[in-house]
Amino acid sequence: MKKETRTIVVDDKLNIEAYLLEGIVQPFPNHFHDFYVIGLMERGHRYLNCRHEEYSLMRSDMILFNPNDNHGCAPLNEDTLYYRGININSNVMLNLVEDITGDRKLPRFTKNVIVDDEAKSYYQPLHEMIMNGSQEFEREEYLYLLLSHLLQNYAQPFDTIVPTCNIEVEKACSYIEENYAKRISLDDLCEITNLSKSSLLRAFTKVKGVTPYRYLEAIRINESRKLLEKGLQPIDVAQQTGFSDQSHFTNYFNSFTGLTPGAYRDIFTSKGKKNDE
Structure with a gap:
């Protein structure tokens, strides 16, 4: 037992x-x-x-x-x-x-x-x-x-109308795109948009189709691809794109692309070697 x-x-x-x-x-x-x-x-x-x-x-x-x-x-x-x-x-x-x-x-x-x-x-x-x-x-x-x-x-019913807040959502997106390598919190996004956490989540998901955190991860993955294509090591890419550690980076990268960061990097480093031959 x-x-x-x-x-x-x-x-x-x-x-x-x-x-x-x-x-x-x-x-x-x-x-x-x-x-x-x-x-x-x-x-x-x-x-x-x-x-x-x-x-x-x-x-x-x-x-x-x-x-x-x-x-x-x-x-x-x-x-x-x-x-x-x-x-x-x-x-x-x-x-x-x-x-x-x-x-x-x-x-x-x-x-x-x-x-x-x-x-x-x-x-x-x-x-x-x-x-x-x-x-x-x-x-x-x-x-x-x-x-x-x-x-x-x-539980008791509450207002289910989702606010649009397009301007606020774009402010949040811009902040994420400019600060993706830093630690970002939901409080940070609420402060710059002047929205409550619930309103921000509902509006952001309605406008972008994903939550703010998923948007952040997508930005980080896109930037990490560029660095891996240049031949940087996965551990360095993880640090430069804001992931908490290499394991976290590897799990997310694999879930987005179906490949580990190392395997993705090898595709482009192999191409470089063949072009030099």
Whole structure:
């Protein structure tokens, strides 16, 4: 039997806590928290009792607990639990909701268990980045996208009109293009556009079709290609284009191009050698 492991990481920038439970077999008695919980079943099969409702939890089910939601769970079919969780205290949630909706009021999720591929697509990378200690502002984007989606679909309604803000979006693009080699934060982009984080993300995605962080990564990858084509080493290119380390650079470059930076560089250095012959 695989050893049970419990890993907890606190993101000081986002002020939220992420944790990973692996190989868990123990049941959890009825209890409640004074914070919000957003969870994802990675593997396993569990019985959940929450607010007098019973659920059979399976892979890809997401869990939404409001503060003081009484709940307990136990394994089914002797399955071990693999579970990702994020805890958000009420003060942090209040600030996030105000930024997203303009209404400073704590939400109450109307469903405790959901199956939602879009929510999952925001949640998984957010959780992984926090667990890995990432300092990139992409994780902040995912947090806002996740909460905007959950609030819109599983809590009180809020204004879904997406502002255009073309001028502001172009200001953000120009700033990214001029400063891609530096560490850029979502706060920086909000300051120069005078938009809230939620408004910036929604407007930017509507106008450009990608989030600000994805736009930044695309700019960095395009610039890195030029440097690799000149024969620079991948480690030097990573430093000159703003990637936190070579591993981060390699992963992103491969996801954009299908090649490692070294393999891409070799294509052009090989061409140079043949032309010299």
